[in-house]
Amino acid sequence: MTGPRYTPLAAGLPATVPFVGPETPERALGQRLRARLGANESVFGPSPGAIAAMAQAVAEAWMYSDPENHDLRRAIAAHKDVAPENIVVGEGIDGLLGYLVRMVTAGPDDHIVTSDGAYPTFSYHVAGFGGTLHKVPYRGDAEDPGALLTKAAEIDAKLIYLANPDNPMGSWHSRNVIEEMAANMPDGTVLVLDEAYGQFLPPGDLPRIDASSPNLIRFRTFSEAYGMAGARVGYGIGHPDLIGAFNKVRNHFGMSRVSQAGALAALADAYLAEVIESVASARVRIAEIATTNGLTALPSAVNFVAVDCGGDGAFAKSVLSGHRRLRRRDRVQTGHRARALRVFGEQTVL
């Protein structure tokens, strides 16, 4: 008896996944890793208010969450000074990126632009819906807005993906650069601005929110600065037409009720400022560790620090493997790119 008849697209997709969780090597090694650094989770955790709200909400887990995410969207909108119609909430930015790619991608004639080395889950979705992905190189240690725009015009892209600040490098562009890029999008091309780490940008560098542009969608998350990666709450900010279109395809009952409660509480308390300050201090400490060990910490506007080891990938790996040569209590793990190690100090991993 023959089984499922997959679409040619589904049949041809690789079984590889964008990210492997730390639990996988832990199971392979039979021991806990000393730190979970690969996904930039925040060891500062959720705010006490968010923890309390989630703990209280677990007894209400018999109820589905409100599929309109009404209260959370209204709270986010007030926080960002936009209307609730400008906000879509989903199962992390990952889930929302999938819905967005799906809405504009029917096959290989749909072209999408990203950077070579940028967030792999976005690329996973483009492959998953059969679009043609074009990659432009980083310029130095940062994504290159000019190259992204040039490539998009050349191949008539439907989407340009740009993370600001960038993961995995931690680099960022000034407000002016991003605002100018958004203002110069080709007709019919949407700038997908992934601001998962936006809260860590230096004051004044966060671009103004223009929720009236039909060619811009910004993504934020409770995963990083809010310390709630495991809650899976991301959101998009954009024009009401585009935001409304998500309702045609999203999993309306996909949100955890406990997570909704946690996100609502996280927005309402002042803990975020403390985390941002602690992360800033930790970045200084990490840079010191790098310098002390003859390595170069890159400037960072995120909750991790990429460290340039000055050699090739093999050399970077040797620094990792020989991490006991670093001072006691320092921790090292490879980042997404071979030449950059991400070195974390005691303030972030303990």
Place this chain on the structure above:
Amino acid sequence: MTGPRYTPLAAGLPATVPFVGPETPERALGQRLRARLGANESVFGPSPGAIAAMAQAVAEAWMYSDPENHDLRRAIAAHKDVAPENIVVGEGIDGLLGYLVRMVTAGPDDHIVTSDGAYPTFSYHVAGFGGTLHKVPYRGDAEDPGALLTKAAEIDAKLIYLANPDNPMGSWHSRNVIEEMAANMPDGTVLVLDEAYGQFLPPGDLPRIDASSPNLIRFRTFSEAYGMAGARVGYGIGHPDLIGAFNKVRNHFGMSRVSQAGALAALADAYLAEVIESVASARVRIAEIATTNGLTALPSAVNFVAVDCGGDGAFAKSVLSGHRRLRRRDRVQTGHRARALRVFGEQTVL
């Protein structure tokens, strides 16, 4: 400046949603509804063990959940006497149905069969991925396996959707009927057996699990009997090839870590049997209420009872509108089909 260029499929999708949550009429009315009956949530709630596990896990919400759902899949597999490779976990059955439909549906030449009046979220996914949906009528108050099979053969269907027990009627088929249907699937047609309410089936009526069939996938959930609808944990049981294919398209980091912990704890405790017993008692009470009021309760193998009012939709609605004529503390709400009211007694709604 022109905005997004949607695919023709996405542009043509309706903005309607399969289900409206109770929060929507509550906001419109400006008051809380006296009961939430539309989605068959369990007022018995999660088990004390699951509540404790979730409450403990909220402080760990800074970590992403294990994207492989390793521990939960292993526990479910042990519980069902299959291998972990037979289990895929996702954001509710709703999310998993979407992934499944996506994998076999490229356009209108992909045909899928369901019943007219059956679970609308499945139909939503078929529309969302552009497949052609064929509906066969209920036979009496139940989905009709013979008609589903005949239609599937006629139009060379890739999927047949069957809920057993059925929502919204609460009816069910004996083990033999389902096993025979599964054994007689046309080549290349997959039976999508939605067993969201499977735990409520009379002992002996739950079909044997044949995880080696390439043409069968069964879906279960922690939403109903386990009382964890708001946690969003569903799973599929099937052949490792089909189960593995979900890894090509799913949102690997889509699960809430708190929900994972709750589901794991829920599997480990004995609370489920109590809930099943309480639900059985409540069904008897609800049937009594129907009889007392001159209505007919349909046999039910779920956690709700459909009540046949004996007239047309307008008459059923008049029963609903005039529900104060029912005995004090009884509650009435329309089901998904006009002629069936779902009447709930104090044991389920208080």
